Structures are given as structure tokens and as C-alpha cells.
Amino acid sequence: xxxxxxxxxxxxxxxxxxxxxxxxxxxxxxxxxxxxxxxxxxxxxxxxxxxxxxxxxxxxxxxxxxxxxxxxxxxxxxxxxxxxxxxxxxxxxxxxxxxxxxxxxxxxxxxxxxxxxxxxxxxxxxxxxxxxxxxxxxxxxxxxxxxxxxxxxxxxxxxxxxxxxxxxxxxxxxxxxxxxxxxxxxxxxxxxxxxxxxxxxxxxxxxxxxxxxxxxxxxxxxxxxxxxxxxxxxxxxxxxxxxxxxxxxxxxxxxxxxxxxxxxxxxxxxxxxxxxxxxxxxxxxxxxxxxxxxxxxxxxxxxxxxxxxxxxxxxxxxxxxxxxxxxxxxxxxxxxxxxxxxxxxxxxxxxxxxxxxxxxxxxxxxxxxxxxxxxxxxxxxxxxxxxxxxxxxxxxxxxxxxxxxxxxxxxxxxxxxxxxxxxxxxxxxxxxxxxxxxxxxxxxxxxxxxxxxxxxxxxx
Ligand code: F0G
Numbered sequence: 217x218x219x220x221x222x223x224x225x226x227x228x229x230x231x232x233x234x235x236x237x238x239x240x241x242x243x244x245x246x247x248x249x250x251x252x253x254x255x256x257x258x259x260x261x262x263x264x265x266x267x268x269x270x271x272x273x274x275x276x277x278x279x280x281x282x283x284x285x286x287x288x289x290x291x292x293x294x295x296x297x298x299x300x301x302x303x304x305x306x307x308x309x310x311x312x313x314x315x316x317x318x319x320x321x322x323x324x325x326x327x328x329x330x331x332x333x334x335x336x337x338x339x340x341x342x343x344x345x346x347x348x349x350x351x352x353x354x355x356x357x358x359x360x361x362x363x364x365x366x367x368x369x370x371x372x373x374x375x376x377x378x379x380x381x382x383x384x385x386x387x388x389x390x391x392x393x394x395x396x397x398x399x400x401x402x403x404x405x406x407x408x409x410x411x412x413x414x415x416x417x418x419x420x421x422x423x424x425x426x427x428x429x430x431x432x433x434x435x436x437x438x439x440x441x442x443x444x445x446x447x448x449x450x451x452x453x454x455x456x457x458x459x460x461x462x463x464x465x466x467x468x469x470x471x472x473x474x475x476x477x478x479x480x481x482x483x484x485x486x487x488x489x490x491x492x493x494x495x496x497x498x499x500x501x502x503x504x505x506x507x508x509x510x511x512x513x514x515x516x517x518x519x520x521x522x523x524x525x526x527x528x529x530x531x532x533x534x535x536x537x538x539x540x541x542x543x544x545x546x547x548x549x550x551x552x553x554x555x556x557x558x559x560x561x562x563x564x565x566x567x568x569x570x571x572x573x574x575x576x577x578x579x580x581x582x583x584x585x586x587x588x589x590x591x592x593x594x595x596x597x598x599x600x601x602x603x604x605x606x607x608x609x610x611x612x613x614x615x616x617x618x619x620x621x622x623x624x625x626x627x628x629x630x631x632x633x634x635x636x637x638x639x640x641x642x643x644x645x646x647x648x649x650x651x652x653x654x655x656x657x658x659x660x661x662x663x664x665x666x667x668x669x670x671x672x673x674x675x676x
Contacts (some may be wrong), residue, residue: 221537224530226628228275234258241589248629249670250585250655252594261592262601262633264622267560268433269315269473269480269624272526277477277518284514289505291566293486293513293520297483300520304455304527305432305462307485311499314510315482316433316471317342318503323429323469323484325498326491327393328352335383336396337375338403339529343396343431343469343601345664348607354396355383356485360405363616365565368555370445371400373438374413384424395421403598404617405541406434406558408441411449411460418464430462432485433471437559440532454527474560477522477626481511482492488515504541537622541631546640551645554619561623564641566599570651575600577654577674580618583644586651587620591640602666652676 236244236259249256252265263270272645273281285291301310313319324346327335332352339347339354357379361367375397380643384392397417400408421428439457451455462468466488472481484499486492498505504512511519525531536559543557552568568582573579580599587593599618606613610635620639644651659670 217286217598223534223627225274226535233261235261237591238589241592245585245588247505249458249658250581251666251669251671252584252588252665252671255588255594260588260594262629262637264561264624265358265596265636266596267623267625269478270628271473271477271479271629273477273479273518273522274627276525277521280517280521281514284512284517285458287507287515289507289511290656291473291516293506293516294507297516297520300523301483301485303348304523305468305485305522306459307467307487309489309496309554311484311486311492311503311506312509312511313482313484313499314432315473315480315504316469316512317346317482317608319471319482319484322495322498322502323467324350324376324585325502326494326620327427329393333383333387333392333393334394334396335375335380335392336419337373337401337409340402340431341399341664343398343606349663351674357383358401358404362401362407364567365554370408370441370556371410371413372404372556372611373399373409375417377413377416380417381420382427384585389425392424392426394427394466396431397465400434400559402433402560404556405563406437406560407554407556408438408445408559410446411442411457414464415462424611426468428464430465430468431470432462432468432472434559435461435468435470436475436526436532438535439527440529441559443529444631445613454529458527472519472522473525475523475624476519476568478519479516480653481519482514483509500666505558521576538629538631538634542622542624542634542637545635546641549638549642554617561621562597563598563617563619563621566618566620568583570643570648570654571656572649572652575614575618576612577656578653578671580620581671582651582654584620585655586622586644590644591636593637593640595622597666598630602671603645604628604665614618625660 224529265417285293330351335355344354357375361369412578552565553561570579581597603613653674
């Protein structure tokens with residue numbers, strides 16, 4: 217008997233997609249200065265720009281929206297969310313924020329000072345931005361496998377313990393306010409961190425008297441990979457794995473727009489009351505009073521339900537299965553992608569795809585533009601544009617990986633949409649040898665430039 221897989225949910229409401237032609241898209245992207253962030257949503261047919269805040273909420277989440285308590289102080293929605301976060305993560309204290317980078321801003325306002333060093337696996341760009349903004353340095357201690365396209369290591373999000381210990385030995389603990397482990401590691405391809413690695417980092421952190429924080433934006437997807445890839449976890453529940461992951465940390469920052477299954481929101485979790493109190497002052501200044509911190513009561517309610525839904529096996533199976541499906545379709549066409557496939561996205565390797573485009577002409581951005589014009593699919597460049605200039609030399613930084621990320625929103629697209637993405641990419645692949653020139657910058661911001669950069673096509 218053939219056993220057909222089906223998603224453990226069905227559709228109750230639909231949003232129409234605006235269809236467009238390649239000719240229209242060619243004009244739109246020129247008007248948008250070859251920056252995909254400048255496009256209007258109706259100019260995009262399948263939007264894989266990000267999995268952040270783009271997911272579909274469940275009917276239970278929408279029902280919870282209706283019972284939100286909008287009291288300025290002492291809201292029951294806050295209490296409900298606090299109890300859920302305590303239960304799922306084990307962190308006793310929490311502060312709501314309006315999104316993940318706001319959590320970083322509040323936490324780093326307490327902890328990170330000029331000249332400090334913040335080691336971890338590859339930091340996400342807003343995390344790095346908030347560290348560098350404070351004239352501190354984010355040091356990437358990722359394992360070498362993370363940058364090796366031939367490696368199929370199941371936990372490419374891990375840190376190299378030798379690299380990390382070297383940093384901890386070379387600098388006094390007073391210069392290292394915290395270690396940040398990003399789960400899963402977005403920058404290197406949505407790759408997970410193993411429980412073993414997390415445990416070892418925690419041991420190192422304790423040994424050197426340094427705090428360990430988890431950037432938990434995709435913590436549930438990380439837990440799924442531990443369950444399915446790491447020895448000893450097959451029979452544990454996702455909730456048990458999640459509790460163990462967070463047990464190794466002193467706190468967490470969270471972008472609830474990912475594994476919180478909501479469209480906006482974030483939080484900081486703390487084990488220590490003193491640090492929580494210090495951060496509270498900044499939260500009140502930047503985000504709002506402790507019991508809402510930039511979130512509406514109804515949004516806190518929806519997040520509490522979302523955290524429960526995202527930490528179930530059935531949900532995570534459907535989620536990772538669809539990402540894998542897209543990865544397999546693209547791989548079968550011979551197109552180079554980062555493997556193993558990430559938890560939230562497929563990362564197409566642009567240097568292998570467009571070998572004729574020089575790195576100075578941004579091959580990944582060039583590929584993302586070609587895919588958009590070809591198929592109306594919007595991905596995002598994770599390469600030299602996003603890597604910004606070196607804060608000291610102001611020279612372009614060329615990261616080891618130059619990729620186009622196709623991030624899949626949660627519970628939004630069908631497998632047919634994934635098929636259309638693979639087909640569009642295939643059409644670009646077939647004419648790849650004709651693509652010999654990329655883009656050059658005409659305007660850029662000093663930091664996080666990829667959001668607002670303006671580009672022009674390099675003329676042959
Ligand atoms: N940490 C990680 C690992 C992230 O991926 C993001 C956001 C943030 C922190 C910041 O959270 O957006 O809520 O302020 N990533 C999005 C992305 C933007 O497209 O990957 P935020």
C-alpha cells in the first residue's frame with residue numbers, strides 16, 4: 217500500500233497571488249534599484265525573502281487574539297505568555313519586546329561595552345550589527361565544516377571548541393560579556409547545533425565565568441534536528457529536548473516571528489533575577505512597560521499558543537519535510553546548494569551557479585535578481601552585500617559562503633509552489649553561461665546596507 221503524506225492542517229482562508237510577466241518584473245526590479253527589499257508585495261508571486269513574520273497563524277491563535285487583555289500593566293495575556301515561556305524554555309524571568317533585534321538591543325545595552333568580544337557560532341546580521349554598533353566585536357567560532365560545501369556534517373551550526381577556548385584564554389573574562397549560540401544558525405544555512413556541542417560550550421562558559429545566551433529564533437527546528445540526527449534523542453519529545461537545550465544557557469533572545477509562529481514579537485528569557493532587573497530599565501525605555509514591552513496583549517496571547525504549536529512533532533515534521541522537498545528538487549537538477557538542507561530555507565550556492573560573475577559584482581545578488589525576473593520568486597542575498605564593509609578598513613567583506621536564501625514561510629505555500637520555484641531556478645541554470653556581469657553599488661548605508669542598497673547593472 218502506498219502511504220501518502222499529508223500536512224497535519226488544512227486551509228481556512230486564502231490570499232490571492234498577483235500574477236505577472238517577466239517583462240513587467242524586469243521593469244519593476246530596475247525601478248527598485250535591483251534591491252529586492254524595494255519591491256511591492258504584489259510584484260512578487262512566491263515570496264521566499266524571509267520566513268520571519270510571514271507564517272500563517274492557526275485558528276486557535278486567531279481565537280486567542282480575540283481574548284487579548286490590553287491592560288497597560290498586569291495584563292493576563294502577559295501572565296499567560298510568561299507561564300508558557302517558563303514551561304517551554306525553563307527560564308524563570310522574561311521581558312517581551314517588539315521583535316528579535318529589540319531583544320538584542322535591550323540585552324546588549326546592559327551587557328556589551330566598547331572593546332568587548334562576543335564569541336559564538338555565526339552571529340545573525342542584526343546581532344552582529346548591535347554588537348559592532350557598540351564598538352565591540354562578534355567573533356565567529358563556527359566549525360570549519362560550516363563553510364565547506366562538500367561537508368555533510370549533520371550539525372554544521374556547532375562551534376569549534378578549540379577556537380572558542382582560544383578566545384576565552386586570550387582575553388580576560390571582563391572583556392567577554394557573553395557567548396551567543398544561534399539555533400539554528402541562519403547565517404551558515406539554517407544549520408543546527410547539537411546537544412553535545414551546546415553542553416560543551418556551556419561547560420566552557422562556566423569554566424571561564426562567562427554567560428551563555430541562546431539566540432532561539434528557530435529553536436524548535438533545532439530541536440527537531442537533534443531528535444532526528446543525534447544519538448540518544450530519538451525517543452525524547454520535542455518539549456524535553458527544548459528544555460534540555462535551554463537548560464545549558466543563562467538566557468535567550470527570541471524573534472517570535474520565526475518559531476513563535478506569529479507575525480510580530482520577541483522576548484528575552486533570563487535565569488538570573490539581577491540581570492532581568494537591569495534589563496528591565498532598558499526595556500521600559502526602548503520597548504514599553506514590563507508587561508507588554510512593544511507587544512499588544514492579543515499578540516502575546518497568539519504567541520503563547522504559537523510556542524505550543526511549534527514544539528510538536530507533527531508540525532515540525534511537516535515544516536522540515538517541505539524545506540527538504542525543495543532542496544531535493546533543486547539538487548536533482550545539478551544546482552549547488554548547501555547540504556544538509558537547513559531548517560527554514562534552502563541556500564543556493566552562487567559562486568558555483570554563476571562562476572563568470574566576479575565577486576566584486578555580487579554574484580548572489582545577481583542570481584537573486586535573475587530568479588525574480590524569471591519566475592517572480594523573491595529570495596535574499598546572503599553574501600558580500602549582507603556582510604557589509606569591515607568597520608576598520610571599510611573594505612568589502614567577502615564571506616566564505618555567497619548564497620541566495622530561499623526561506624520558506626511557515627504553513628503558507630504548497631508543494632506545487634515549491635515545484636514552481638525549482639522550475640524557475642532550472643530555467644536560470646540552463647542559461648547561466650550567458651550571465652557574465654553582475655551589479656555595482658550606487659548608494660549604501662554604513663551598516664546593514666543590504667536593506668537599503670541601490671544598485672545598477674554592470675555594463676559589458
Ligand atoms: N536572530 C536570528 C537568528 C534571526 O534570523 C533574526 C532575524 C533575528 C535574530 C532578528 O529578529 O527580525 O525579529 O528582529 N532574521 C530574519 C531573517 C530577518 O530573514 O532571517 P527580528
